[in-house]
Amino acid sequence: MFYRIVNEQIQLHLTHPHQTEELFALTDRNREFLKAWLPWLDKVQAPDDTRSFLVEQQAGLAEGRLLTMVVRYEDAIAGTMGFHKIGTTNRTAEIGYWLGEEYNGRGIMTACVQELIDVGRDYLNLQKIVIRCATGNERSRAIPRRLGFELEGTFRRAELLYDRWLDMEVYGLLLETD
Helix, strand or coil: CCEEECCCCEEEEECCHHHHHHHHHHHHHCHHHHHCCCCCHHHCCCHHHHHHHHHHHHHHHHCCCCEEEEEEECCEEEEEEEEEEEECCCCEEEEEEEECHHHCCCCHHHHHHHHHHHHHHHCCCCCEEEEEEECCCHHHHHHHHHCCCEEEEEEEEEEEECCEEEEEEEEEEECCCC
């Protein structure tokens, strides 16, 4: 199976249905933590829901629409991340990510996003990468700022999260192109 070594502790693995149980367990034990910023938690109630997600991600990879990976930290699944909405015509992609609460604050996702930027530039020939973060999600917003993304603007009421609207900051990184 394809994977990338980020450093001695971190690897990125393509998603696969064999990861169902471990990924569901991580999601389930972090449900309340993740609900603060992610809208899909109520749709993941059983391992079969996670399996369906993993199968969908494989199909999206085969179609060239996305590239989703699990983040492994010290050989345990710590979260997921990847390119969503890969646009081949304009050579753009959007990065999305999440980690379980116990993995926050260790620099894991910053290292993983840097690795994904390298993949986008070197293998997908992307000219621009976008990250959207809720304005109140300080940890998530810190990642694009650390990696040299520029704030391009704020979409007001961009996402309905359960019972409240979130404004989303949009960060962009232009890559060198041929």
